[in-house]
Amino acid sequence: MEESAKAHIPTEAGPAEPSEPAPDVEITVTSPEQMRELGRRLAKVLRAGDLLMLSGELGAGKTTLTRGLGEGMGVRGAVTSPTFVIARVHPPLGDGPPLVHVDAYRLSGGLDEMEDLDLDVSLSDSVVVVEWGEGKVEELTEDRLQLWIHRAVGDTTDEVRHVTLTGIGERWAAADLGVLAV
Numbered sequence: 001m002e003e004s005a006k007a008h009i010p011t012e013a014g015p016a017e018p019s020e021p022a023p024d025v026e027i028t029v030t031s032p033e034q035m036r037e038l039g040r041r042l043a044k045v046l047r048a049g050d051l052l053m054l055s056g057e058l059g060a061g062k063t064t065l066t067r068g069l070g071e072g073m074g075v076r077g078a079v080t081s082p083t084f085v086i087a088r089v090h091p092p093l094g095d096g097p098p099l100v101h102v103d104a105y106r107l108s109g110g111l112d113e114m115e116d117l118d119l120d121v122s123l124s125d126s127v128v129v130v131e132w133g134e135g136k137v138e139e140l141t142e143d144r145l146q147l148w149i150h151r152a153v154g155d156t157t158d159e160v161r162h163v164t165l166t167g168i169g170e171r172w173a174a175a176d177l178g179v180l181a182v
Contacts (some may be wrong), residue, residue: 025177029161033059038163039068041180046073046095049124050171051141052132056149062131063162065149066101069129075099081131089126102130104137128139 012023029124046052046069056061063081070079073112075090090099100123123140138144147165152158166179 012153023044025165025180026091027163027165027181029061031159032061032064034065035161035163036071038068038180039065040072041070042167043069044181045177046127046174048126049141049143050127051137051144051180052127052129053137053144053146054129054149055133055147056161057109057151057153060149060151062149065147066099066129066131069127070099070101071084073097073127097127100126100128102128104130104132110156141169143171145172 006090027038029038033075042065046132050067054065057061063079067079070077070090073096074093075096075098076093077088077090079088079099079101086104087102090095090101092098098110107109146168147166148166150162165180167173167175167177
């Protein structure tokens with residue numbers, strides 16, 4: 001039987017003050033299916049206007065997590081890596097927001113280059129996930145959820161990933177990201 005995801009939530013007792021950053025949540029994932037499941041759980045706490053920045057080595061599981069987000073959000077189309085098209089918009093099948101999935105790996109500029117993508121949806125009406133967005137998209141909004149996915153590098157078949165979630169801004173200050181570790 002597969003071991004369930006484990007979490008370590010380094011936090012002090014009591015809710016976060018609005019002026020304080022939300023505590024980091026650390027989750028250990030032991031398989032690609034658990035990474036997708038984490039994405040499905042994360043989809044339940046997201047809303048239109050949310051920006052997620054995914055960072056991690058090649059093969060860490062950024063697209064796998066985003067695939068789970070798409071499943072949890074109930075969007076149309078298969079969520080695949082947008083490396084060559086740079087961005088894909090997945091419209092909702094129901095009442096939820098669209099999912100905009102961006103791979104900024106090949107983008108050398110910052111926000112100007114993102115705006116040049118000419119996405120056909122308003123970013124404030126969508127959930128936007130940007131892989132490799134560090135140093136490129138922070139100016140889109142003051143509120144964002146940063147996910148770092150750490151894995152063993154080198155010649156290894158190790159499936160273990162350590163995911164650190166950091167909420168930045170007022171939107172995430174009081175969010176209980178610990179529910180994702182269930």
